[in-house]
Amino acid sequence: MSSAPSTPRSSAPLQDLLLESAEVVRAVQAGRSMTDAIAQVPPEFRPGAQALSFHAMRHLGEARALRRLLVPRDPPEALVDALLQVSLALLLPGGAADAPSYTSHTVVDQAVRAAASMRRLLPFKGLVNGCLRGFLRDPAGLLAQAAKTVEGRWNHPQWWVDKLRAAYPDAWQELLAAANVPAPLTLRVNRRRASREQVLDAFAAAGIGAEPSGAAGLALAQPRPVAQLPGFDLGWWSVQDAGAQLAAPLLGVHDGERVLDACAAPGGKTAHLLELADVALTALDADGIRLQRVRENLERLDLRRPDTVLRRADAADLEDWWDGVPYDAVLADVPCTASGIVRRHPDIRWLRRADDVARTVKLQTRIVDALWRTVAPGGRLLYVTCSIFPEENERQAAAFAARHPDVRRLEAPGQLLPVAGDTTPAAQRDGFFYALFAKLS
Numbered sequence: 001m002s003s004a005p006s007t008p009r010s011s012a013p014l015q016d017l018l019l020e021s022a023e024v025v026r027a028v029q030a031g032r033s034m035t036d037a038i039a040q041v042p043p044e045f046r047p048g049a050q051a052l053s054f055h056a057m058r059h060l061g062e063a064r065a066l067r068r069l070l071v072p073r074d075p076p077e078a079l080v081d082a083l084l085q086v087s088l089a090l091l092l093p094g095g096a097a098d099a100p101s102y103t104s105h106t107v108v109d110q111a112v113r114a115a116a117s118m119r120r121l122l123p124f125k126g127l128v129n130g131c132l133r134g135f136l137r138d139p140a141g142l143l144a145q146a147a148k149t150v151e152g153r154w155n156h157p158q159w160w161v162d163k164l165r166a167a168y169p170d171a172w173q174e175l176l177a178a179a180n181v182p183a184p185l186t187l188r189v190n191r192r193r194a195s196r197e198q199v200l201d202a203f204a205a206a207g208i209g210a211e212p213s214g215a216a217g218l219a220l221a222q223p224r225p226v227a228q229l230p231g232f233d234l235g236w237w238s239v240q241d242a243g244a245q246l247a248a249p250l251l252g253v254h255d256g257e258r259v260l261d262a263c264a265a266p267g268g269k270t271a272h273l274l275e276l277a278d279v280a281l282t283a284l285d286a287d288g289i290r291l292q293r294v295r296e297n298l299e300r301l302d303l304r305r306p307d308t309v310l311r312r313a314d315a316a317d318l319e320d321w322w323d324g325v326p327y328d329a330v331l332a333d334v335p336c337t338a339s340g341i342v343r344r345h346p347d348i349r350w351l352r353r354a355d356d357v358a359r360t361v362k363l364q365t366r367i368v369d370a371l372w373r374t375v376a377p378g379g380r381l382l383y384v385t386c387s388i389f390p391e392e393n394e395r396q397a398a399a400f401a402a403r404h405p406d407v408r409r410l411e412a413p414g415q416l417l418p419v420a421g422d423t424t425p426a427a428q429r430d431g432f433f434y435a436l437f438a439k440l441s
């Protein structure tokens with residue numbers, strides 16, 4: 001196992017971190033998002049458990065395949081299975097890219113102690129010991145066997161691999177490999193509060209390595225807790241992937257326009273729109289809790305104007321929220337499978353099911369068709385997803401244009417794939433899709 005110099009070893013005992021992380025992995029396998037599951041971890045264990053959980057999610061295919069080889073029958077207790085998976089992931093050669101490394105002996109010892117520390121896991125202490133020691137007797141042979149399954153080879157579900165292979169016959173392997181590379185921390189400078197040079201100078205003065213990325217962003221050499229970075233409380237910047245930073249400029253908003261951000265939470269693009277022009281903006285989101293984050297973000301960035309409206313609503317239910325006055329510009333950053341952002345959310349691949357894609361496409365169609373009615377003649381709509389599945393993207397955009405005779409498609413990047421290969425932080429980007437439509441007058 002190699003060490004990860006950027007990640008300090010957590011002071012919490014590994015046995016506790018393994019148990020907490022096993023709870024997170026168990027929760028994800030029961031259908032809960034990793035973000036929600038990590039929020040339930042006691043604060044003293046959270047950073048350490050988060051690092052282990054991210055690593056486990058990226059290697060869950062291998063860990064599951066190994067567990068099946070070593071313990072062919074599913075353990076009757078899901079938490080034991082998750083503990084085995086987290087521990088096996090930690091024992092993989094190459095170590096954890098963004099979690100601390102431990103010796104094999106420590107991992108086995110601490111996993112066994114973790115099992116012994118809970119009454120309901122105690123009966124499985126011997127199983128944990130036997131499984132992990134079994135792996136260490138022949139790691140290369142077992143890994144070669146695990147790699148014979150698609151999930152064990154690619155650390156993604158079979159249906160996901162099949163979909164990418166069909167959509168990108170020349171790039172699917174690179175895309176799957178890139179999905180397991182931890183993403184850099186990328187920021188967008190709030191030009192109403194600071195210049196990029198000012199932020200870079202403040203970071204340099206604090207000894208934080210960063211370089212310009214895209215038109216208004218910067219990428220950090222090493223991820224760090226954001227609230228500790230210079231300028232956070234002053235609203236100088238927001239966390240936003242370089243691919244997402246393209247949205248607001250593409251919509252091309254101008255002072256005085258009436259703008260709708262139809263699926264706004266947590267507000268990354270809402271804030272960017274308000275940074276770019278003095279617009280009368282309405283931000284909708286169906287999720288009231290997430291909408292609260294839009295409010296908090298606009299407050300921190302000091303971007304809220306008297307004519308900024310935040311409203312919880314189903315964007316497709318025009319009767320409920322629309323006053324009938326058309327918009328010059330509409331941002332439709334629709335709900336999607338999020339298949340383009342698995343580097344940042346490695347649980348997504350395990351949470352989604354193959355039939356989610358068709359269900360999501362239907363929802364997107366409903367939303368974008370309704371939103372088109374709110375666009376003024378001569379106005380524009382930007383359709384955005386953070387997906388790399390064609391059904392949600394080019395196929396959706398082409399079908400939309402075919403359904404509406406008053407659509408003219410404008411120049412936009414289309415499918416942006418996550419950057420593989422080049423690992424410099426400033427070159428990184430998640431997967432996004434952009435289609436821009438103008439309404440004929």
Ligand SMILES: C[S@@+](CC[C@H](N)C(=O)[O-])C[C@H]1O[C@@H](n2cnc3c(N)ncnc32)[C@H](O)[C@@H]1O
Nearest residue numbers: 263264265266267268269285286287314315333
């Ligand atoms: C891709 S996220 C938006 C990200 C956001 N634009 C940003 O840049 O921070 C999609 C959002 O759509 C919201 N959503 C889902 N269904 C919706 C609907 N029918 N109407 C409005 N919002 C919806 C979700 O709650 C989620 O916050």
